Amino acid sequence: MAGPKIIVIGGSLRTGSYSTRLAALAVKELLLADVEVNRVSFEDYEMPIYDANLENKSGPPAAAVKLKQQFMAHHGVFIATPEYNASVPPLLKNGIDWVSRVRERGDPPYAAFKNRPFALGSTSPGRFGGARALIALRQILELGCGALVLPDQVSVAHAETAFNDKDELAEQPAANALRSTLQKLVEMARLMM
Ligand SMILES: Cc1cc2nc3c(=O)[nH]c(=O)nc-3n(C[C@H](O)[C@H](O)[C@H](O)COP(=O)(O)O)c2cc1C
Known part of the structure; x- marks a missing residue:
């Protein structure tokens, strides 16, 4: 059987974004683990700010439907996010909110968030x-969307100096945390395929 397919999502559009660098490194690590990986940038999934009036009028935007289908086409999801005011940046929250509203024919609620870690x-x-x-x-995904979120996670501090000139994590503890988080993700994705 082919290995699991993992999707990697970055939560920033900023040029030179640290979380985009973390997402790119996650892709590199996953490829080493012989996993099929696809990277998603919100650049390619432009969505208006969620507005129930807009949704009632024309449903979720095409980008939200496309992103939901991307989730469904993969066995696991890795999200690399920045922190805004001790929380999730609006770009990511908005994307999750819209995807959570997409319900194609035959889908249970929150289909994109189910059956994949x-x-x-x-x-x-x-x-x-x-x-x-x-x-x-974690609260949004677990309590809001009913997703299984692995307890393993990685937070890379002092981002300006955390990456070396090969765009790897310079410090072993952070590098190990990323590697083991991804390893657990692949293991769980394989179990849930
Ligand atoms: C509105 C706003 C709020 C922020 N709040 C935090 C914060 O609570 N904690 C933090 O560590 N950094 C905070 N930052 C700084 C970001 O971590 C920094 O801009 C980072 O580079 C953004 O991520 P990116 O490099 O992936 O774009 C904030 C930045 C902005 C624009």
């Missing part, structure tokens, strides 16, 4: 590495 990573120039964003993100 999620694993989380964050990074920030601060000393917490965005760990508080992961608390919020």
